[in-house]
Amino acid sequence: MTTRKHTALPKAQILIEALPWLTRHHGRTVVIKFGGNAMIDDDLKSAFAQDVVFLRHAGLRPVVVHGGGPQISAQLDRMGLESEFKAGLRVTTPEAMDVVRMVLAGQVQRELVNLLNRHGPLAVGLTGEDAHTMSATKRYARIDGKQVDLGRVGEITAVDTGAIEALLDDGRIPVVSSIARSADDGHIYNINADTAAAALAAGLGAETLMVLTDVEGLYADWPNSDEVISQLTASELEELLPDLASGMVPKMEGCLYAVRNGVTTARVIDGRVQHAILLEIFTDEGIGTMVVPDHKGEQG
Numbered sequence: 001m002t003t004r005k006h007t008a009l010p011k012a013q014i015l016i017e018a019l020p021w022l023t024r025h026h027g028r029t030v031v032i033k034f035g036g037n038a039m040i041d042d043d044l045k046s047a048f049a050q051d052v053v054f055l056r057h058a059g060l061r062p063v064v065v066h067g068g069g070p071q072i073s074a075q076l077d078r079m080g081l082e083s084e085f086k087a088g089l090r091v092t093t094p095e096a097m098d099v100v101r102m103v104l105a106g107q108v109q110r111e112l113v114n115l116l117n118r119h120g121p122l123a124v125g126l127t128g129e130d131a132h133t134m135s136a137t138k139r140y141a142r143i144d145g146k147q148v149d150l151g152r153v154g155e156i157t158a159v160d161t162g163a164i165e166a167l168l169d170d171g172r173i174p175v176v177s178s179i180a181r182s183a184d185d186g187h188i189y190n191i192n193a194d195t196a197a198a199a200l201a202a203g204l205g206a207e208t209l210m211v212l213t214d215v216e217g218l219y220a221d222w223p224n225s226d227e228v229i230s231q232l233t234a235s236e237l238e239e240l241l242p243d244l245a246s247g248m249v250p251k252m253e254g255c256l257y258a259v260r261n262g263v264t265t266a267r268v269i270d271g272r273v274q275h276a277i278l279l280e281i282f283t284d285e286g287i288g289t290m291v292v293p294d295h296k297g298e299q300g
């Protein structure tokens with residue numbers, strides 16, 4: 001008797017190839033930062049949502065922290081308000097803060113929650129204001145040795161991961177907007193989303209921080225060459241930090257903070273590649289840039 005030819009066999013092989021990664025990551029928390037510049041089209045956003053739901057069903061504990069810089073700038077523009085960045089951070093007047101909150105919590109977060117919930121009752125949105133998830137104090141920038149006022153831009157002083165952990169324990173996918181309550185003056189604060197993701201990853205004791213953006217990773221000599229640094233240690237990154245420009249600064253500072261505070265790997269990957277998250281988590285061909293602690297003992 002001949003055995004029947006199963007045309008779907010290659011699919012089974014692909015699933016089995018993922019087994020070592022499924023085993024390794026099972027039960028682990030992964031914080032995924034989805035940047036405003038990576039949310040460039042509807043297909044990519046749907047693929048992002050599929051990947052996050054896939055991780056959840058594969059037994060990981062995904063937490064989404066989202067940005068929305070371009071979306072905030074567009075709304076400020078529509079309202080005739082100015083957008084100005086200093087040291088990579090948005091100068092945020094009290095009026096602009098209302099717009100930041102409206103766009104992040106009312107628009108971008110809602111869209112991501114709805115995309116994820118096409119796959120079931122999984123996603124729950126919150127901002128750092130909820131349940132004291134993120135507390136902050138006023139942050140100043142230092143430019144050419146001088147202290148510069150950025151308005152309602154905050155520096156995270158504490159994270160309380162209780163609400164996020166309760167959601168994760170309940171099988172939900174928390175989607176967090178990068179706004180913090182004030183620790184001292186009753187205001188709310190605008191937090192760079194990379195910084196928020198890194199602080200939450202550390203607070204949650206996440207295995208992985210994954211930052212999706214609109215470039216392939218950290219370029220060794222940006223903008224002169226497109227050679228991507230595939231892996232570097234925390235100390236190597238620390239040396240590079242003073243030479244980095246604009247949007248990469250909070251990302252790489254966040255990666256450094258994360259791996260110095262117990263996160264096993266922090267990665268910057270290209271959100272323009274469909275299913276970038278699955279490629280990164282379930283295959284050997286890691287894409288983008290991976291930051292690792294100097295030596296195992298450094299992890300918390």
Ligand SMILES: Nc1ncnc2c1ncn2[C@@H]1O[C@H](COP(=O)(O)OP(=O)(O)O)[C@@H](O)[C@H]1O
Nearest residue numbers: 035036037213214215217218219222245247248
């Ligand atoms: N060394 C570097 N490697 C890669 N990108 C860099 C580098 N230095 C600066 N950049 C810039 O940082 C940008 C990513 O940051 P940003 O625009 O804030 O993205 P996001 O909205 O995803 O947070 C890139 O598009 C690139 O223009």
Ligand SMILES: CC(=O)N[C@@H](CCC(=O)OP(=O)(O)O)C(=O)O
Nearest residue numbers: 035036067068069089090192193
């Ligand atoms: C203080 C500060 O700059 N906050 C950011 C928050 C959003 C963000 O970080 O969005 P991306 O990840 O898309 O850049 C802003 O107002 O644009």
